Amino acid sequence: MTTWEGLLFGIGFVTQPEVLIYCFLGVVLGTFVGVLPGIGAMAAISLLLPITYYITPEAALIMLAGVYYGAQYGGAVASILLRLPGTPQSAVTTLDGYPMAQNGRAGVALFTAMASSFVGSMIGILVLVLLANWLSRAATAFGAADYAAMMILGLVAASTIGTARPAKGFAMVTLGLLLGCIGTDVNSGAQRFTFGQTELLDGINLVALAMGLFGVAEVIANVRNPDRQSVAARIGLRRLMPSRDDLRRMVSPMLRGSALGSFFGALPGTGSTLSSFLSYSMERRIARQPERFGKGAVEGVAGPESANNSAAITAFAPTLTLGIPGDPIMALLLGALVIHGIQPGPMMLEARPEMFWGLVASFGIGNLLLLVLNLPLIGIWVAMLRIPFNYLYPAILVFLCLGVYSVRGLSFDIMAVAGIGLAGYLLAIAKFSPALLLLGFVLGPLIETNLRRAFLISRGDPMIFLERPIAAGFVISTVALLLLPVWKAWRRRAHA
Amino acid sequence: MQRDWPDIFGGLLLAILGAGAALWAAMYYDMGSLRRMGPGFFPVLLGAALFLLGLVIALPALGRSAEPPKIEPATALAVLAAIVIFALSLSRLGLAGATAITVLVASLPAPRKGWVWRIVLALGVTMLTVLVFSVGLRMTLPVWPRLS
Numbered sequence: 271m272t273t274w275e276g277l278l279f280g281i282g283f284v285t286q287p288e289v290l291i292y293c294f295l296g297v298v299l300g301t302f303v304g305v306l307p308g309i310g311a312m313a314a315i316s317l318l319l320p321i322t323y324y325i326t327p328e329a330a331l332i333m334l335a336g337v338y339y340g341a342q343y344g345g346a347v348a349s350i351l352l353r354l355p356g357t358p359q360s361a362v363t364t365l366d367g368y369p370m371a372q373n374g375r376a377g378v379a380l381f382t383a384m385a386s387s388f389v390g391s392m393i394g395i396l397v398l399v400l401l402a403n404w405l406s407r408a409a410t411a412f413g414a415a416d417y418a419a420m421m422i423l424g425l426v427a428a429s430t431i432g433t434a435r436p437a438k439g440f441a442m443v444t445l446g447l448l449l450g451c452i453g454t455d456v457n458s459g460a461q462r463f464t465f466g467q468t469e470l471l472d473g474i475n476l477v478a479l480a481m482g483l484f485g486v487a488e489v490i491a492n493v494r495n496p497d498r499q500s501v502a503a504r505i506g507l508r509r510l511m512p513s514r515d516d517l518r519r520m521v522s523p524m525l526r527g528s529a530l531g532s533f534f535g536a537l538p539g540t541g542s543t544l545s546s547f548l549s550y551s552m553e554r555r556i557a558r559q560p561e562r563f564g565k566g567a568v569e570g571v572a573g574p575e576s577a578n579n580s581a582a583i584t585a586f587a588p589t590l591t592l593g594i595p596g597d598p599i600m601a602l603l604l605g606a607l608v609i610h611g612i613q614p615g616p617m618m619l620e621a622r623p624e625m626f627w628g629l630v631a632s633f634g635i636g637n638l639l640l641l642v643l644n645l646p647l648i649g650i651w652v653a654m655l656r657i658p659f660n661y662l663y664p665a666i667l668v669f670l671c672l673g674v675y676s677v678r679g680l681s682f683d684i685m686a687v688a689g690i691g692l693a694g695y696l697l698a699i700a701k702f703s704p705a706l707l708l709l710g711f712v713l714g715p716l717i718e719t720n721l722r723r724a725f726l727i728s729r730g731d732p733m734i735f736l737e738r739p740i741a742a743g744f745v746i747s748t749v750a751l752l753l754l755p756v757w758k759a760w761r762r763r764a765h766a
Numbered sequence: 767m768q769r770d771w772p773d774i775f776g777g778l779l780l781a782i783l784g785a786g787a788a789l790w791a792a793m794y795y796d797m798g799s800l801r802r803m804g805p806g807f808f809p810v811l812l813g814a815a816l817f818l819l820g821l822v823i824a825l826p827a828l829g830r831s832a833e834p835p836k837i838e839p840a841t842a843l844a845v846l847a848a849i850v851i852f853a854l855s856l857s858r859l860g861l862a863g864a865t866a867i868t869v870l871v872a873s874l875p876a877p878r879k880g881w882v883w884r885i886v887l888a889l890g891v892t893m894l895t896v897l898v899f900s901v902g903l904r905m906t907l908p909v910w911p912r913l914s
Binding site for chain 1: 772773775776777780783784787790791795796799800801802803804805807808809812813815816819820822823835836837838841842845846848849850852853854856857861865868869872873875876877878883887888891894895899903905
C-alpha cells in the first residue's frame with residue numbers, strides 16, 4: 271500500500287461513525303483531564319484501559335491516543351489561564367502564556383497554543399508516516415541483540431535525561447523490570463515470585479499497576495491540595511485573533527518546534543516533555559530580544575506547544591513498527607494492545623493496515639476536532655476548572671475499582687490496587703518516578719526474551735552486541751549517556 | 767531542614783528488596799548459563815543491580831539534609847481504606863451498597879465540612895455507577911445487598 275492509498279484507507283476507516291465516536295470521546299476526555307491539574311494523561315488512560323475490553327482494538331487505540339494528545343491541548347489551557355500546568359508537557363507554556371493572560375491577551379495566547387499544537391501535530395503525522403515506512407523496512411535487519419540494545423538505550427535515556435538524580439531513575443526502572451519477572455516465565459514456563467498465588471500466574475495486572483501508581487496516588491496527593499480547590503478565574507477572551515505582528519512572530523518558532531519535537535519524539539527515552547523544554551530554550555537563545563521571554567512572548571508559547579504535540583505523534587513510530595515504547599505513555603498504550611493479543615512489530619503496516627493507517631488518520635481528524643471544538647468551548651473548560659475536587663475524587667475511586675474488577679472479575683485485583691496505590695503515593699513523596707517503573711515493567715519481558723535469544727545465537731559470546739552495527743550503535747549511545755554526568759561533574763571540578 | 771529520610775529509607779528498602787529477590791531467585795530458580803539462561807538469571811541480575819542502586823541512593827543521603835516531605839497519613843488511609851472496603855463488600859453488599867459506603871469513607875478527608883453534601887454525593891455517585899456499569903455496560907454484578 272502506498273502512502274496515499276494508506277492515508278485514504280485510514281480516513282475511510284476513521285470516518286465510520288462507530289470509530290469516529292471513540293476518536294471524539296478520546297480527544298474530549300483528554301482535553302478535560304488535561305485542563306484539570308493533578309490528573310494527567312497517564313491516570314486517564316489507566317482508568318480507560320478496562321473499557322477497551324468492550325470495543326475493537328483499533329477503536330481502543332484511537333481513543334486512548336486521543337486522550338494522550340487531547341490532554342496536551344487541555345494542558346495548555348490550564349497553563350495559560352491559571353499558571354497551573356495541567357500536564358508536565360505544558361509546564362513550559364506557563365512561562366510566557368500566563369504573562370500573556372495577565373496582559374489581557376489570554377485569547378491570543380490560547381489561539382497561539384491551539385494553532386501551534388495543530389501545526390505541530392500535522393508535521394508530526396508527516397514525519398510519522400515517513401519514519402514508520404522506513405523503520406518497518408529497516409526492522410527486517412533487526413536481530414534479537416539489536417532489539418535488546420535499543421530497549422536498554424531507551425531505559426537508560428529515560429532515567430538519565432531530564433532527571434535530577436539518575437540513580438533514583440535507574441532504581442525505578444530496575445524495580446519495574448523485576449516486577450515484570452513476576453508470573454510464568456514465557457521462555458521456560460517456570461513460575462517466578464508467585465508464592466503459590468494463582469492470581470499471580472499471569473503476572474501483575476498492568477491495569478491494576480497503572481491505576482494504583484497513577485490514579486490512586488494522584489487522588490491521595492490532590493485531596494487536600496490547595497491548588498486543586500475551586501479556582502475563580504477571571505479571563506478576558508475578548509480578542510482571540512492574533513495581530514499581524516503576532517502571526518509573523520509565531521510562524522518560524524512553530525516550524526522549528528515541530529522539527530525538534532518530531533526528532534526527539536521518535537527517539538527512545540526522550541519525548542514530549544523534553545522537546546517542549548528544548549524548544550523554549552532554543553527560541554530564547556536565538557531571539558533578537560531574549561528579554562521579552564518570560565513577559566509574554568508569543569514565541570515562547572508557539573515553539574513548545576508545537577514541539578510537544580509533534581513529539582507526541584512521532585513517538586508512535588518506534589512503538590508501532592518495532593514494538594518498543596519510547597516513553598511511559600507509549601508503554602501503557604503498547605500494554606493495551608498486548609491485552610488485545612496484538613504485538614506490534616515490523617509486520618504491523620502490512621498485517622493490520624486498519625490499526626496503523628486508522629491511527630494515523632485519527633491523529634489528523636482528532637487534531638482537527640480539537641482545533642474546531644476547543645476555541646468555542648473554552649468557556650466550558652474554564653467552568654470545569656471550578657468543579658471542586660471534593661466531588662470528583664470519590665467518584666473517580668469507585669470507577670477505578672470497578673474498572674480493575676471488570677478485567678478479570680477478581681476482588682484480588684482491587685486489593686492489589688490499594689497496595690500499589692500506597693506504594694505509588696510513597697514513591698511520589700520520596701521523589702521516585704513511578705512512570706519509569708511502569709516503563710521498566712512493560713519492557714521487562716521483551717528485554718529478557720531478546721537478551722536470551724541474542725546469547726543463544728552467539729553461544730554466550732557478549733561480543734554480539736559490538737559486532738552487529740545496529741546493536742553497536744545503541745551500545746555506544748548508551749555508554750555515552752552513562753558517561754555524560756560523570757564528564758560534566760569532572761569538568762565542573764576542573765573549572766572550580 | 768532535616769536529614770534526607772526519603773532517600774535513606776527509600777534506598778535501603780530498595781536495597782533490601784533487591785537483595786531478597788536476588789537471593790530468592792538464586793535459591794529456587796535455575797540460573798542456567800550465559801549461553802542458555804535459565805529462569806533465575808535475569809531476576810538475580812536485576813536483584814543485584816537494585817541492591818547496589820539502593821545503596822548508591824541511601825549512603826550519600828546519610829550526610830545530606832533536605833526539606834521534610836509533606837505526608838498526609840489520614841488522607842492516604844481514608845482513600846486506601848475506601849478501596850479495600852469496596853473490594854471486600856462488593857459481593858455481599860452489591861454494587862449499590864459497596865459504592866455508597868466507599869464514597870462516604872473516601873470523602874472523609876475532603877476539606878469541606880458537613881455531612882449533608884457527603885450523603886448527597888454518595889447517593890448521586892451510586893446512582894451514576896449503577897446506571898453506567900449495571901444498566902449501560904451490563905456488567906454481571908449483584909446490584910443490591912444480599913439479605914440472606
